[in-house]
Amino acid sequence: MSSQHERAEAGEMRELKPGPFEIGLNAVIVAVTEETPRVLAVQQPAASPSPPDRHDQPLDTLPYGPLHPQRDRTLELGLRGWVREQTGIELGYVEQLYTFGDRNRAPDFEGGVARIISVAYLALVRETVPPGPHAHWRDCYAHFPWEDWREGRPHQLDDQILPALDAWQSRAPDQQARKGRRERIDIAFGCRGASWNWERVLDRYELLYEAGLVAEALRGRSKRLPAAPSLGRPMLLDHRRILATALDRIRGKLRYRPVVFELIAPQFTLLQLQRLVEALAGFRLHKQNFRRLVEKAGLVEGTHRLHHDTGGRPAELFRFRREVIRERPAPGVGLPSSP
Numbered sequence: 001m002s003s004q005h006e007r008a009e010a011g012e013m014r015e016l017k018p019g020p021f022e023i024g025l026n027a028v029i030v031a032v033t034e035e036t037p038r039v040l041a042v043q044q045p046a047a048s049p050s051p052p053d054r055h056d057q058p059l060d061t062l063p064y065g066p067l068h069p070q071r072d073r074t075l076e077l078g079l080r081g082w083v084r085e086q087t088g089i090e091l092g093y094v095e096q097l098y099t100f101g102d103r104n105r106a107p108d109f110e111g112g113v114a115r116i117i118s119v120a121y122l123a124l125v126r127e128t129v130p131p132g133p134h135a136h137w138r139d140c141y142a143h144f145p146w147e148d149w150r151e152g153r154p155h156q157l158d159d160q161i162l163p164a165l166d167a168w169q170s171r172a173p174d175q176q177a178r179k180g181r182r183e184r185i186d187i188a189f190g191c192r193g194a195s196w197n198w199e200r201v202l203d204r205y206e207l208l209y210e211a212g213l214v215a216e217a218l219r220g221r222s223k224r225l226p227a228a229p230s231l232g233r234p235m236l237l238d239h240r241r242i243l244a245t246a247l248d249r250i251r252g253k254l255r256y257r258p259v260v261f262e263l264i265a266p267q268f269t270l271l272q273l274q275r276l277v278e279a280l281a282g283f284r285l286h287k288q289n290f291r292r293l294v295e296k297a298g299l300v301e302g303t304h305r306l307h308h309d310t311g312g313r314p315a316e317l318f319r320f321r322r323e324v325i326r327e328r329p330a331p332g333v334g335l336p337s338s339p
Contacts, residue, residue, distance in 0.1 A: 023067040025079040026120040026239070028097065028246035029089065031127035031137065032263045035279045038127065038137040039243055041235075042086050060138065061236045062243065063087055064118070079121050088132035089125065093262045097122045098245050100238060116237075122246045124262035140247060141282075142233045143240055147201060147247070149283040149339045160231065161213070162189065168211040196339060198281055199251045205244040216240060250280055256330035258299060261320040269307050269315040270294065283339035293334050298324045 029040035041060035065082030072078030080091050101117040127137065141148040146156050165185045172178040182192075188203045190196030208231060209217045215234040234240060253259045254277065264276055274290045294300055301321045306314040324331040 021115040021117055024116050024118040025065055025067055025075060025082055026100075026118045026242055027063040027079055027083050027091070027094075027123055028120060028243055029063065029083065029087070029091070029123045029125055030140070030246065030250065030263070031125050032276050032279050033127045033137070035275045037140040037247075037279050039140050039143075039246075040087055040089070040131060040135055041138045043134050043136070059234060059236045060239070062120075062239045063135070067119075075119055076121065079119075083123070086132065087135040088130075089135075091123045091125065093124045093259075094121050096120075097242070097249060100242060102238070118242070120242050120245070122249060124250075124259060126263060126265065138233070140243065143235065143243060144201065144205065144232055144247065146204070146231070147198075147282045149196075149198075150278060156231065157189065161208070162191065164213050165189070165207070165211055168213070198283060198335075198339060199248060201248040201251060202241075202244045205241060209241070214240070247280075251282075254281060254333055254335055256332040258320065258324065258331050260333070261299075267303055267305070267317040267319050270300070270318060271315065273300070273318070277333055277335070281335055285335070290333075297331060297334065298327065299331060299333065 027040075031038050031040075040063065042063050043058065043060065063083050063086045065078070065086070067075065067078050072081070075096075076094060079094070083089055083091055097120040099117065099119050101115070103115060131137070146154045146161060148154060162185075169178055169181040169185060172181050184207060186192045186194045187197075188200055188207050205214070208214050212218065214231050216238065232240075235243070250259065260273065260277055260280070264273060270291050271287075273294065274285055274287065277290070278284055298321055300318040303317045303319055305317045307317050308314045
């Protein structure tokens with residue numbers, strides 16, 4: 001290689017030298033209490049490690065902390081330490097969710113704040129221990145009200161979301177772009193012959209974000225988009241996107257992993273189990289069909305004990321059959337693809 005080429009390559013390498021960055025750890029801690037899926041949120045103190053977010057009112061974050069390379073032997077141990085410090089909760093079931101590293105996730109990055117690469121984890125717990133003073137439980141559907149169909153089709157879809165998305169489609173620069181937007185809207189929100197797929201939580205949120213219809217989409221933009229309807233409770237930075245990813249993951253896993261049993265007491269009635277699954281899936285299930293699915297899959301076994309606090313005839317208590325993990329490669333509850 002000639003010296004001229006070497007100098008040119010060296011110049012390019014200097015130009016591509018990465019700026020400051022920080023490795024962060026996020027936890028999406030989910031419980032289901034009284035048929036409500038809830039996420040543990042933290043009110044960040046003034047000395048928060050996260051870059052500030054300009055908003056009219058204080059907003060929540062997910063439990064968060066930077067990775068300490070010398071102290072934390074693994075990412076998961078670092079995460080468990082931050083959760084313990086911020087919420088007082090010792091985590092049980094944990095799995096890695098996704099890595100978030102978009103440049104604009106920290107609005108002040110261009111002003112000198114380090115770019116934050118966050119490794120997010122999903123944790124499933126039973127809400128038995130009160131969290132610490134800065135932590136509190138939030139209804140997941142307060143952030144995504146369009147995802148809860150248990151009482152029927154959410155009114156936000158027809159009153160706000162679909163009209164706003166139709167307007168966004170009409171603003172596309174050309175016919176091909178309008179056609180592409182139309183297809184994405186139909187698939188994500190079950191329009192024009194497409195079915196509502198309850199697993200597309202993240203697709204729906206990201207489409208609303210791209211269309212400028214959630215508050216987070218308007219942060220840091222010099223050009224204001226058309227006024228957005230009030231669609232769910234926002235969070236700091238991109239933490240609502242992280243939560244959408246977690247709910248998407250949980251709903252998908254209902255089909256092929258027995259994750260629901262991390263969220264319920266060791267002994268339960270089949271109706272309690274059904275209500276928990278409905279809370280996560282966001283729609284009601286046929287009672288007899290659900291019981292057939294669960295029993296056919298070999299997920300539970302009777303305890304020969306009765307639960308008397310039912311408001312009617314006592315119901316038998318069941319427990320999770322752990323043997324099913326060895327017996328079947330995908331021991332989920334096998335839910336339908338749409339409500």
